Amino acid sequence: MDKERAVAALAALAQENRLEVFRLLVQAGAAGIPAGRIAETLGLPPATLSFHLTQLRHAGLVTFRREGRSLIYAAQYPTMNALLAYLTENCCVGAPFAPPFCDPAALGQTTPETERI
Numbered sequence: 001m002d003k004e005r006a007v008a009a010l011a012a013l014a015q016e017n018r019l020e021v022f023r024l025l026v027q028a029g030a031a032g033i034p035a036g037r038i039a040e041t042l043g044l045p046p047a048t049l050s051f052h053l054t055q056l057r058h059a060g061l062v063t064f065r066r067e068g069r070s071l072i073y074a075a076q077y078p079t080m081n082a083l084l085a086y087l088t089e090n091c092c093v094g095a096p097f098a099p100p101f102c103d104p105a106a107l108g109q110t111t112p113e114t115e116r117i
Contacts, residue, residue, distance in 0.1 A: 001082040005060065009083050012059035017044060018052045022061055025075040030104035032065070032074030077102050 001009075013019050020042055025033060033041075039049045053073060056062040060079045064071045081101040 001079075001086040005079075006083055006086045008059045009061055009079065012055050012061055015052070015055075017042070017048070018056055021049070021052055022056060022075065025062055025073055026077075026080065026102065028074070030074060030077075032072040034067075034070045034072050035064075036070070038073065077104060 013022060021038060021044075024038060024041060035046070035049060035053065038044070038053075039046055042049070044052070053062060053064070057064070061076055062073050063076050064073045066072075084101065
């Protein structure tokens, strides 16, 4: 991950509601969550949630797919893991360090996006 993408991701997460949305999506796994349920769970008005999801999408942290009339949002684990790697790449004064990464596919969770990879 380059510095510009890292700054964009960190900027998107530097807002309380967006951070809550992202953490909820990470917790949900690869299957994601319908936008309505996100709004309900976090008590956000739909227009406010839409704004925050757009910011997270532009930063590459979330993706969505349409299922009928619903939009299902999911965390972009590769971007999250790349951000973690970027933040820790100089950890431990150059000693080998392997940060924990999250991989829902390893748990058997797939999405249309991960099935194409």
